[in-house]
Protein backbone atom coordinates (compact mmCIF):
# COMPACT_ATOMS: atom_id res chain seq x y z
CA UNK A 218 0.00 0.00 0.00
CA UNK A 219 1.52 3.30 -1.09
CA UNK A 220 1.46 6.33 1.20
CA UNK A 221 -1.75 7.95 -0.11
CA UNK A 222 -3.57 4.63 0.26
CA UNK A 223 -2.09 3.69 3.62
CA UNK A 224 -4.98 5.00 5.66
CA UNK A 225 -7.90 4.03 3.48
CA UNK A 226 -10.15 1.53 5.17
CA UNK A 227 -10.58 -1.97 3.85
CA UNK A 228 -13.98 -2.96 5.24
CA UNK A 229 -15.65 0.37 6.07
CA UNK A 230 -17.79 2.37 3.71
CA UNK A 231 -16.08 5.31 2.07
CA UNK A 232 -16.57 6.76 -1.39
CA UNK A 233 -13.76 6.28 -3.92
CA UNK A 234 -12.45 9.79 -3.24
CA UNK A 235 -13.22 13.23 -1.74
CA UNK A 236 -14.82 14.53 1.40
CA UNK A 237 -17.69 12.80 3.23
CA UNK A 238 -19.49 13.67 6.44
CA UNK A 239 -22.90 12.81 7.94
CA UNK A 240 -24.76 9.63 6.96
CA UNK A 241 -28.14 10.65 5.55
CA UNK A 242 -31.43 8.83 4.97
CA UNK A 243 -30.38 5.20 5.52
CA UNK A 244 -33.09 2.76 4.51
CA UNK A 245 -33.94 -0.64 3.10
CA UNK A 246 -35.76 -0.77 -0.25
CA UNK A 247 -36.52 -3.69 -2.57
CA UNK A 248 -33.60 -5.91 -1.59
CA UNK A 249 -31.02 -3.17 -1.02
CA UNK A 250 -29.74 -1.18 1.89
CA UNK A 251 -29.19 2.43 0.90
CA UNK A 252 -26.85 4.92 2.45
CA UNK A 253 -26.70 8.56 1.44
CA UNK A 254 -23.96 10.79 2.77
CA UNK A 255 -22.84 14.39 2.87
CA UNK A 256 -20.35 14.54 0.01
CA UNK A 257 -18.13 17.14 -1.65
CA UNK A 258 -17.69 16.11 -5.31
CA UNK A 259 -15.06 18.84 -5.64
CA UNK A 260 -12.42 17.77 -3.14
CA UNK A 261 -11.29 16.40 0.22
CA UNK A 262 -12.56 19.28 2.38
CA UNK A 263 -16.06 20.19 3.60
CA UNK A 264 -18.07 22.13 0.99
CA UNK A 265 -20.41 21.91 -2.07
CA UNK A 266 -22.57 19.55 -0.09
CA UNK A 267 -24.35 16.95 -2.16
CA UNK A 268 -26.02 13.67 -1.22
CA UNK A 269 -23.68 10.86 -2.21
CA UNK A 270 -25.41 7.50 -2.56
CA UNK A 271 -24.43 3.85 -2.26
CA UNK A 272 -26.31 0.54 -2.11
CA UNK A 273 -25.59 -2.86 -0.61
CA UNK A 274 -27.30 -6.21 -0.27
CA UNK A 275 -25.65 -6.96 3.07
CA UNK A 276 -24.54 -3.67 4.72
CA UNK A 277 -20.94 -4.72 4.11
CA UNK A 278 -20.27 -4.75 0.34
CA UNK A 279 -21.16 -1.46 -1.34
CA UNK A 280 -21.71 -0.09 -4.81
CA UNK A 281 -21.24 3.66 -5.02
CA UNK A 282 -23.75 5.44 -7.28
CA UNK A 283 -24.10 8.93 -8.73
CA UNK A 284 -25.09 11.64 -6.24
CA UNK A 285 -28.82 11.55 -5.43
CA UNK A 286 -29.26 15.26 -4.69
CA UNK A 287 -27.17 18.16 -5.92
CA UNK A 288 -27.30 21.84 -4.97
CA UNK A 289 -29.19 23.23 -7.98
CA UNK A 290 -32.17 25.22 -6.66
CA UNK A 291 -32.36 28.66 -5.09
CA UNK A 292 -33.15 27.08 -1.72
CA UNK A 293 -30.26 24.58 -1.75
CA UNK A 294 -27.59 26.27 -3.88
CA UNK A 295 -25.52 26.70 -0.72
CA UNK A 296 -25.65 22.97 0.00
CA UNK A 297 -27.87 19.93 0.26
CA UNK A 298 -27.47 19.30 3.98
CA UNK A 299 -28.54 16.45 6.19
CA UNK A 300 -31.91 14.75 6.31
CA UNK A 301 -33.80 11.51 6.55
CA UNK A 302 -35.93 9.06 4.64
CA UNK A 303 -39.45 8.05 5.64
CA UNK A 304 -41.06 4.95 4.13
CA UNK A 305 -44.66 5.90 3.32
CA UNK A 306 -47.54 3.47 3.98
CA UNK A 307 -47.50 2.52 0.26
CA UNK A 308 -43.85 1.46 0.60
CA UNK A 309 -42.36 4.40 -1.31
CA UNK A 310 -39.56 6.43 0.26
CA UNK A 311 -39.60 10.20 0.65
CA UNK A 312 -36.54 12.30 1.50
CA UNK A 313 -36.78 15.32 3.79
CA UNK A 314 -33.56 17.33 3.78
CA UNK A 315 -32.20 20.72 4.73
CA UNK A 316 -31.39 23.06 1.86
CA UNK A 317 -29.10 26.01 2.39
CA UNK A 318 -29.79 29.04 0.19
CA UNK A 319 -27.15 31.52 -1.01
CA UNK A 320 -28.10 33.83 1.86
CA UNK A 321 -27.51 30.88 4.25
CA UNK A 322 -31.18 30.38 5.05
CA UNK A 323 -31.86 26.78 6.08
CA UNK A 324 -35.18 25.31 4.94
CA UNK A 325 -36.68 21.83 4.77
CA UNK A 326 -37.31 20.23 1.40
CA UNK A 327 -38.72 17.09 -0.15
CA UNK A 328 -37.46 14.78 -2.87
CA UNK A 329 -39.02 11.55 -4.16
CA UNK A 330 -37.76 8.78 -6.44
CA UNK A 331 -38.29 9.27 -10.17
CA UNK A 332 -38.78 5.55 -10.77
CA UNK A 333 -40.01 3.36 -7.91
CA UNK A 334 -39.31 0.21 -9.90
CA UNK A 335 -35.55 0.88 -9.82
CA UNK A 336 -34.27 -0.84 -6.65
CA UNK A 337 -31.19 1.42 -6.76
CA UNK A 338 -33.42 4.54 -6.76
CA UNK A 339 -30.78 6.35 -8.77
CA UNK A 340 -32.79 9.46 -9.64
CA UNK A 341 -34.61 11.76 -7.26
CA UNK A 342 -37.00 14.58 -8.06
CA UNK A 343 -37.29 17.66 -5.89
CA UNK A 344 -40.79 18.73 -4.94
CA UNK A 345 -41.95 21.79 -6.96
CA UNK A 346 -43.45 23.17 -3.75
CA UNK A 347 -40.07 23.27 -1.98
CA UNK A 348 -39.21 24.61 0.48
CA UNK A 349 -41.93 22.97 2.53
CA UNK A 350 -40.74 24.46 5.81
CA UNK A 351 -39.11 27.81 6.63
CA UNK A 352 -37.64 28.72 9.99
CA UNK A 353 -40.22 29.85 12.56
CA UNK A 354 -40.30 33.21 14.31
CA UNK A 355 -37.69 33.31 17.06
CA UNK A 356 -35.33 30.82 15.38
CA UNK A 357 -32.45 32.20 13.36
CA UNK A 358 -32.40 31.18 9.70
CA UNK A 359 -29.05 29.45 10.30
CA UNK A 360 -30.29 27.37 13.25
CA UNK A 361 -32.99 25.22 11.68
CA UNK A 362 -31.95 21.90 10.22
CA UNK A 363 -31.73 18.12 9.89
CA UNK A 364 -35.31 16.75 9.79
CA UNK A 365 -35.82 13.29 11.30
CA UNK A 366 -37.60 10.31 9.82
CA UNK A 367 -41.34 10.95 10.22
CA UNK A 368 -43.48 8.78 12.46
CA UNK A 369 -47.21 8.27 12.29
CA UNK A 370 -49.44 8.50 15.37
CA UNK A 371 -52.82 6.96 16.19
CA UNK A 372 -54.97 9.49 14.34
CA UNK A 373 -52.97 8.92 11.15
CA UNK A 374 -51.09 12.22 11.26
CA UNK A 375 -47.30 12.45 11.04
CA UNK A 376 -44.60 14.00 13.20
CA UNK A 377 -41.02 15.06 12.59
CA UNK A 378 -38.38 16.77 14.66
CA UNK A 379 -36.07 19.51 13.47
CA UNK A 380 -32.96 20.60 15.35
CA UNK A 381 -32.80 24.24 16.40
CA UNK A 382 -31.65 26.67 19.02
CA UNK A 383 -33.02 29.83 20.54
CA UNK A 384 -30.26 31.98 21.97
CA UNK A 385 -28.14 29.23 23.56
CA UNK A 386 -30.97 26.78 24.21
CA UNK A 387 -30.88 23.70 21.99
CA UNK A 388 -34.24 22.16 21.13
CA UNK A 389 -36.18 19.57 19.17
CA UNK A 390 -38.92 21.43 17.29
CA UNK A 391 -41.95 19.24 16.66
CA UNK A 392 -43.93 19.48 13.42
CA UNK A 393 -47.23 17.83 12.44
CA UNK A 394 -48.61 16.89 9.05
CA UNK A 395 -51.50 14.99 7.52
CA UNK A 396 -49.75 14.23 4.21
CA UNK A 397 -45.97 14.44 4.87
CA UNK A 398 -45.87 17.54 2.65
CA UNK A 399 -47.56 20.31 4.58
CA UNK A 400 -46.17 20.82 8.06
CA UNK A 401 -47.27 22.83 11.06
CA UNK A 402 -45.21 23.73 14.10
CA UNK A 403 -46.61 22.24 17.30
CA UNK A 404 -46.91 24.53 20.30
CA UNK A 405 -44.77 22.08 22.32
CA UNK A 406 -41.13 21.46 21.70
CA UNK A 407 -40.46 17.75 22.19
CA UNK A 408 -37.44 18.46 24.37
CA UNK A 409 -35.11 21.37 25.12
CA UNK A 410 -32.07 21.97 27.30
CA UNK A 411 -30.98 25.45 28.38
CA UNK A 412 -27.54 26.54 27.23
CA UNK A 413 -26.82 23.34 25.28
CA UNK A 414 -26.09 25.09 21.97
CA UNK A 415 -27.28 23.96 18.55
CA UNK A 416 -28.90 20.52 18.27
CA UNK A 417 -27.96 18.76 15.02
CA UNK A 418 -29.05 15.53 13.36
CA UNK A 419 -31.78 14.52 15.79
CA UNK A 420 -32.94 10.95 15.84
CA UNK A 421 -36.05 9.69 17.65
CA UNK A 422 -37.24 6.09 17.62
CA UNK A 423 -39.07 3.46 19.64
CA UNK A 424 -37.24 0.63 21.33
CA UNK A 425 -38.46 -2.64 22.81
CA UNK A 426 -38.32 -3.04 26.60
CA UNK A 427 -36.79 -6.53 26.23
CA UNK A 428 -34.88 -8.37 23.57
CA UNK A 429 -33.13 -7.34 20.41
CA UNK A 430 -36.09 -7.15 18.09
CA UNK A 431 -36.68 -3.56 17.03
CA UNK A 432 -39.71 -1.52 16.06
CA UNK A 433 -40.59 0.45 13.01
CA UNK A 434 -40.39 4.18 13.71
CA UNK A 435 -44.16 4.72 14.12
CA UNK A 436 -44.68 2.11 16.86
CA UNK A 437 -45.71 3.37 20.30
CA UNK A 438 -47.59 1.91 23.27
CA UNK A 439 -47.48 1.41 27.02
CA UNK A 440 -44.42 -0.86 26.99
CA UNK A 441 -42.53 0.93 24.28
CA UNK A 442 -39.59 3.12 25.21
CA UNK A 443 -38.15 5.86 23.04
CA UNK A 444 -34.62 6.98 22.37
CA UNK A 445 -33.84 10.62 21.66
CA UNK A 446 -30.43 11.24 20.12
CA UNK A 447 -29.01 14.71 19.65
CA UNK A 448 -25.70 15.60 18.02
CA UNK A 449 -24.38 18.45 20.15
CA UNK A 450 -22.69 20.96 17.90
CA UNK A 451 -20.76 22.33 20.88
CA UNK A 452 -18.98 19.12 21.91
CA UNK A 453 -19.28 17.06 18.70
CA UNK A 454 -20.75 14.08 20.51
CA UNK A 455 -23.94 12.12 19.90
CA UNK A 456 -25.84 12.29 23.17
CA UNK A 457 -28.76 9.99 23.86
CA UNK A 458 -31.37 9.37 26.50
CA UNK A 459 -33.79 6.47 26.90
CA UNK A 460 -37.24 7.64 27.90
CA UNK A 461 -40.90 7.69 27.06
CA UNK A 462 -42.79 9.61 24.42
CA UNK A 463 -46.10 10.91 25.71
CA UNK A 464 -48.36 11.61 22.79
CA UNK A 465 -50.95 13.60 24.74
CA UNK A 466 -48.37 16.12 25.92
CA UNK A 467 -46.14 15.64 22.84
CA UNK A 468 -43.12 15.40 25.08
CA UNK A 469 -40.18 13.13 25.78
CA UNK A 470 -39.14 12.33 29.36
CA UNK A 471 -35.99 10.43 30.20
CA UNK A 472 -36.45 7.31 32.35
CA UNK A 473 -33.56 8.42 34.48
CA UNK A 474 -33.50 12.23 34.84
CA UNK A 475 -29.86 12.01 35.90
CA UNK A 476 -29.17 10.69 32.39
CA UNK A 477 -31.04 13.33 30.42
CA UNK A 478 -29.62 14.23 27.04
CA UNK A 479 -27.14 16.87 28.24
CA UNK A 480 -25.58 14.66 30.93
CA UNK A 481 -24.30 11.17 30.67
CA UNK A 482 -24.60 8.92 27.75
CA UNK A 483 -23.03 9.17 24.33
CA UNK A 484 -23.25 6.60 21.56
CA UNK A 485 -19.50 6.87 21.40
CA UNK A 486 -16.89 8.79 23.39
CA UNK A 487 -14.54 9.16 20.44
CA UNK A 488 -15.03 10.12 16.80
CA UNK A 489 -18.60 9.29 15.89
CA UNK A 490 -21.02 12.10 15.06
CA UNK A 491 -24.22 13.07 13.24
CA UNK A 492 -25.47 9.49 13.46
CA UNK A 493 -28.72 8.34 11.93
CA UNK A 494 -30.67 5.14 12.48
CA UNK A 495 -33.22 3.21 10.47
CA UNK A 496 -35.46 0.20 10.92
CA UNK A 497 -34.40 -2.86 8.96
CA UNK A 498 -37.61 -4.75 8.15
CA UNK A 499 -35.70 -7.82 6.93
CA UNK A 500 -34.00 -8.66 10.20
CA UNK A 501 -36.29 -6.57 12.42
CA UNK A 502 -33.48 -4.54 13.90
CA UNK A 503 -32.53 -0.91 14.34
CA UNK A 504 -29.25 0.04 12.75
CA UNK A 505 -27.31 3.24 13.34
CA UNK A 506 -24.70 4.79 11.09
CA UNK A 507 -22.23 7.43 12.33
CA UNK A 508 -19.63 9.65 10.73
CA UNK A 509 -16.02 9.20 11.84
CA UNK A 510 -13.99 12.20 10.77
CA UNK A 511 -10.23 12.37 10.39
CA UNK A 512 -7.73 13.23 13.11
CA UNK A 513 -5.09 14.36 10.63
CA UNK A 514 -4.74 17.86 9.15
CA UNK A 515 -6.61 19.36 6.22
CA UNK A 516 -3.35 19.41 4.25
CA UNK A 517 -2.96 15.67 4.87
CA UNK A 518 -6.56 15.09 3.74
CA UNK A 519 -5.93 17.00 0.52
CA UNK A 520 -2.78 14.93 -0.05
CA UNK A 521 -4.74 11.71 0.58
CA UNK A 522 -7.53 12.91 -1.71
CA UNK A 523 -10.22 11.82 0.73
CA UNK A 524 -11.49 12.44 4.22
CA UNK A 525 -13.78 10.58 6.63
CA UNK A 526 -15.26 7.14 7.02
CA UNK A 527 -18.61 5.83 8.03
CA UNK A 528 -18.13 3.82 11.20
CA UNK A 529 -19.28 0.20 11.03
CA UNK A 530 -23.09 0.16 11.14
CA UNK A 531 -24.29 -0.88 14.58
CA UNK A 532 -27.34 -2.77 15.75
CA UNK A 533 -29.00 -1.05 18.70
CA UNK A 534 -31.14 -2.49 21.45
CA UNK A 535 -31.96 -1.74 25.07
CA UNK A 536 -29.60 -2.85 27.80
CA UNK A 537 -32.36 -4.49 29.82
CA UNK A 538 -30.24 -4.90 32.92
CA UNK A 539 -29.83 -1.15 33.19
CA UNK A 540 -33.00 0.02 31.46
CA UNK A 541 -31.60 3.45 30.63
CA UNK A 542 -28.65 2.41 28.46
CA UNK A 543 -28.32 1.09 24.91
CA UNK A 544 -26.30 -1.84 23.63
CA UNK A 545 -24.47 -1.29 20.33
CA UNK A 546 -22.86 -4.05 18.31
CA UNK A 547 -21.42 -4.21 14.78
CA UNK A 548 -24.12 -5.63 12.51
CA UNK A 549 -23.78 -9.43 12.37
CA UNK A 550 -22.92 -9.32 8.65
CA UNK A 551 -19.48 -7.98 9.62
CA UNK A 552 -18.68 -11.41 11.11
CA UNK A 553 -18.80 -12.77 7.57
CA UNK A 554 -15.54 -10.93 6.82
CA UNK A 555 -13.67 -12.89 9.46
CA UNK A 556 -10.86 -15.00 8.04
CA UNK A 557 -8.09 -16.85 9.85
CA UNK A 558 -8.12 -16.69 13.62
CA UNK A 559 -5.68 -17.01 16.52
CA UNK A 560 -6.85 -17.64 20.07
CA UNK A 561 -5.43 -17.86 23.55
CA UNK A 562 -7.12 -18.71 26.81
CA UNK A 563 -6.21 -18.13 30.46
CA UNK A 564 -3.31 -15.74 30.04
CA UNK A 565 -1.89 -14.44 33.31
CA UNK A 566 -0.81 -10.86 32.98
CA UNK A 567 1.75 -10.05 35.65
CA UNK A 568 2.06 -6.47 36.84
CA UNK A 569 3.87 -4.47 34.17
CA UNK A 570 3.74 -7.20 31.51
CA UNK A 571 3.23 -7.10 27.75
CA UNK A 572 2.33 -10.26 25.80
CA UNK A 573 2.44 -10.39 22.02
CA UNK A 574 -0.38 -12.29 20.33
CA UNK A 575 1.46 -14.29 17.70
CA UNK A 576 -0.21 -14.55 14.34
CA UNK A 577 -2.26 -11.40 14.87
CA UNK A 578 -0.33 -9.05 12.60
CA UNK A 579 -2.04 -6.82 10.09
CA UNK A 580 -4.08 -3.67 9.76
CA UNK A 581 -7.52 -5.29 9.41
CA UNK A 582 -8.60 -7.21 12.48
CA UNK A 583 -11.55 -8.12 14.64
CA UNK A 584 -10.51 -8.77 18.25
CA UNK A 585 -12.50 -10.13 21.17
CA UNK A 586 -11.02 -10.28 24.64
CA UNK A 587 -12.45 -11.02 28.08
CA UNK A 588 -10.69 -10.20 31.35
CA UNK A 589 -11.54 -11.43 34.84
CA UNK A 590 -12.74 -8.48 36.87
CA UNK A 591 -9.94 -8.12 39.43
CA UNK A 592 -10.72 -8.93 43.06
CA UNK A 593 -10.92 -5.62 44.87
CA UNK A 594 -10.32 -5.43 48.58
CA UNK A 595 -12.72 -2.85 49.95
CA UNK A 596 -10.35 -1.96 52.77
CA UNK A 597 -8.01 -0.06 50.49
CA UNK A 598 -7.60 3.62 51.09
CA UNK A 599 -7.87 6.22 48.39
CA UNK A 600 -4.11 6.70 48.44
CA UNK A 601 -3.65 3.06 47.36
CA UNK A 602 -5.21 4.05 44.15
CA UNK A 603 -2.24 6.20 43.30
CA UNK A 604 -4.29 9.26 42.63
CA UNK A 605 -4.23 10.89 46.03
CA UNK A 606 -7.81 12.06 45.88
CA UNK A 607 -7.46 13.44 42.38
CA UNK A 608 -10.40 12.46 40.20
CA UNK A 609 -9.26 9.99 37.57
CA UNK A 610 -8.31 11.55 34.23
CA UNK A 611 -7.29 9.16 31.49
CA UNK A 612 -5.91 12.06 29.50
CA UNK A 613 -3.32 12.56 32.20
CA UNK A 614 -0.76 9.97 31.14
CA UNK A 615 -3.01 7.58 29.23
CA UNK A 616 -1.77 4.00 29.16
CA UNK A 617 1.53 5.06 30.75
CA UNK A 618 -0.17 5.60 34.11
CA UNK A 619 0.31 3.03 36.83
CA UNK A 620 -2.49 2.18 39.23
CA UNK A 621 -3.56 -0.75 41.34
CA UNK A 622 -6.09 -2.06 38.82
CA UNK A 623 -5.02 -0.87 35.45
CA UNK A 624 -4.32 0.25 32.94
CA UNK A 625 -4.79 -3.16 31.32
CA UNK A 626 -6.01 -3.96 27.83
CA UNK A 627 -4.74 -4.12 24.27
CA UNK A 628 -2.13 -2.43 22.16
CA UNK A 629 -3.13 -2.46 18.49
CA UNK A 630 -1.38 -1.14 15.38
CA UNK A 631 1.83 -1.50 17.38
CA UNK A 632 5.30 -2.18 16.03
CA UNK A 633 7.81 -4.47 17.77
CA UNK A 634 9.81 -1.51 19.06
CA UNK A 635 6.66 0.12 20.50
CA UNK A 636 7.44 3.34 18.64
CA UNK A 637 3.82 3.42 17.60
CA UNK A 638 1.02 2.01 19.72
CA UNK A 639 -2.69 2.62 20.11
CA UNK A 640 -3.79 1.53 23.58
CA UNK A 641 -7.39 0.59 24.35
CA UNK A 642 -7.75 -0.35 27.99
CA UNK A 643 -9.54 -0.50 31.32
CA UNK A 644 -8.61 1.38 34.44
CA UNK A 645 -10.43 0.86 37.72
CA UNK A 646 -10.02 3.67 40.20
CA UNK A 647 -11.67 5.01 43.31
CA UNK A 648 -13.55 8.24 42.93
CA UNK A 649 -13.46 10.92 45.57
CA UNK A 650 -16.40 9.22 47.35
CA UNK A 651 -14.31 6.03 47.62
CA UNK A 652 -16.46 4.20 45.07
CA UNK A 653 -14.66 1.98 42.62
CA UNK A 654 -15.32 3.08 39.07
CA UNK A 655 -14.33 1.22 35.91
CA UNK A 656 -13.12 3.37 33.05
CA UNK A 657 -12.34 2.59 29.46
CA UNK A 658 -9.85 4.66 27.48
CA UNK A 659 -8.53 4.88 23.94
CA UNK A 660 -5.08 6.47 23.98
CA UNK A 661 -3.89 7.85 20.64
CA UNK A 662 -1.03 9.88 22.12
CA UNK A 663 1.64 7.44 20.90
CA UNK A 664 -0.24 6.05 17.92
CA UNK A 665 1.96 7.62 15.24
CA UNK A 666 5.35 9.15 14.60
CA UNK A 667 3.76 11.58 12.14
CA UNK A 668 3.26 15.24 13.10
CA UNK A 669 0.06 17.32 13.02
CA UNK A 670 -2.36 14.73 14.35
CA UNK A 671 -5.10 15.16 16.92
CA UNK A 672 -4.11 12.54 19.49
CA UNK A 673 -6.65 13.35 22.21
CA UNK A 674 -7.23 10.50 24.66
CA UNK A 675 -10.90 9.43 24.66
CA UNK A 676 -12.42 7.84 27.74
CA UNK A 677 -15.45 7.41 29.94
CA UNK A 678 -16.93 5.28 32.70
CA UNK A 679 -18.08 1.74 32.01
CA UNK A 680 -21.19 0.62 33.86
CA UNK A 681 -20.38 -2.82 35.33
CA UNK A 682 -23.13 -4.73 37.16
CA UNK A 683 -22.33 -6.37 40.51
CA UNK A 684 -23.08 -9.74 38.88
CA UNK A 685 -20.54 -9.19 36.12
CA UNK A 686 -17.21 -10.66 37.18
CA UNK A 687 -15.62 -9.94 33.82
CA UNK A 688 -14.78 -7.08 31.49
CA UNK A 689 -15.25 -7.64 27.78
CA UNK A 690 -13.97 -5.80 24.77
CA UNK A 691 -14.39 -6.11 21.01
CA UNK A 692 -12.16 -4.03 18.77
CA UNK A 693 -12.39 -3.55 15.02
CA UNK A 694 -9.13 -2.35 13.52
CA UNK A 695 -9.14 -1.10 9.93
CA UNK A 696 -5.87 0.71 9.05
CA UNK A 697 -6.83 4.16 10.35
CA UNK A 698 -9.90 3.41 12.45
CA UNK A 699 -10.10 1.60 15.79
CA UNK A 700 -13.61 0.93 17.13
CA UNK A 701 -13.95 -0.43 20.65
CA UNK A 702 -17.19 -1.95 21.97
CA UNK A 703 -16.99 -2.38 25.71
CA UNK A 704 -18.85 -4.71 28.12
CA UNK A 705 -20.98 -6.28 25.42
CA UNK A 706 -21.53 -2.95 23.66
CA UNK A 707 -22.67 -0.93 26.67
CA UNK A 708 -20.27 1.82 25.69
CA UNK A 709 -18.12 2.48 22.64
CA UNK A 710 -15.11 4.54 21.59
CA UNK A 711 -14.00 5.12 18.00
CA UNK A 712 -10.64 6.65 17.22
CA UNK A 713 -8.66 7.53 14.11
CA UNK A 714 -4.93 6.82 13.95
CA UNK A 715 -2.20 7.06 11.31
CA UNK A 716 0.77 4.82 12.12
CA UNK A 717 3.62 4.99 9.64
CA UNK A 718 5.74 2.05 10.88
CA UNK A 719 3.10 -0.13 12.52
CA UNK A 720 1.36 -0.98 9.27
CA UNK A 721 0.42 -4.25 7.57
CA UNK A 722 2.79 -7.04 8.68
CA UNK A 723 4.58 -4.64 11.05
CA UNK A 724 1.33 -3.97 12.94
CA UNK A 725 0.83 -6.31 15.89
CA UNK A 726 -1.53 -6.90 18.79
CA UNK A 727 -0.32 -7.11 22.39
CA UNK A 728 -2.06 -7.64 25.71
CA UNK A 729 -0.69 -5.36 28.40
CA UNK A 730 -1.09 -4.80 32.11
CA UNK A 731 0.59 -1.67 33.35
CA UNK A 732 -1.11 -1.84 36.75
CA UNK A 733 0.47 -3.21 39.91
CA UNK A 734 -2.06 -6.06 40.36
CA UNK A 735 -1.90 -9.17 38.13
CA UNK A 736 -4.80 -9.51 35.69
CA UNK A 737 -6.24 -12.70 34.22
CA UNK A 738 -7.32 -12.88 30.61
CA UNK A 739 -10.04 -15.47 30.09
CA UNK A 740 -9.72 -15.51 26.35
CA UNK A 741 -8.59 -13.55 23.35
CA UNK A 742 -9.56 -14.19 19.72
CA UNK A 743 -8.12 -12.26 16.81
CA UNK A 744 -9.50 -12.64 13.29
CA UNK A 745 -7.97 -11.32 10.09
CA UNK A 746 -10.64 -9.32 8.25
CA UNK A 747 -11.22 -9.52 4.51
CA UNK A 748 -11.41 -6.40 2.34
CA UNK A 749 -14.64 -5.29 0.73
CA UNK A 750 -13.63 -2.96 -2.15
CA UNK A 751 -16.41 -0.42 -2.66
CA UNK A 752 -17.43 -0.80 -6.31
CA UNK A 753 -17.32 2.61 -8.00
CA UNK A 754 -19.96 3.87 -10.39
CA UNK A 755 -19.81 2.23 -13.83
Ligand code: DQQ
Pocket residue numbers: 238239255266298299300315362363417418448490491
Ligand atom coordinates in the same frame (compact mmCIF):
# COMPACT_ATOMS: atom_id res chain seq x y z
N1 DQQ B 1 -23.63 18.51 8.91
C1 DQQ B 1 -24.60 18.95 7.93
C2 DQQ B 1 -25.66 19.65 8.70
C3 DQQ B 1 -25.54 19.05 10.05
C4 DQQ B 1 -24.07 18.90 10.22
C5 DQQ B 1 -23.90 19.82 6.92
C6 DQQ B 1 -23.69 17.90 11.28
O1 DQQ B 1 -26.94 19.44 8.12
O2 DQQ B 1 -26.15 19.85 11.04
O3 DQQ B 1 -22.88 19.10 6.29
O4 DQQ B 1 -22.41 17.38 11.07
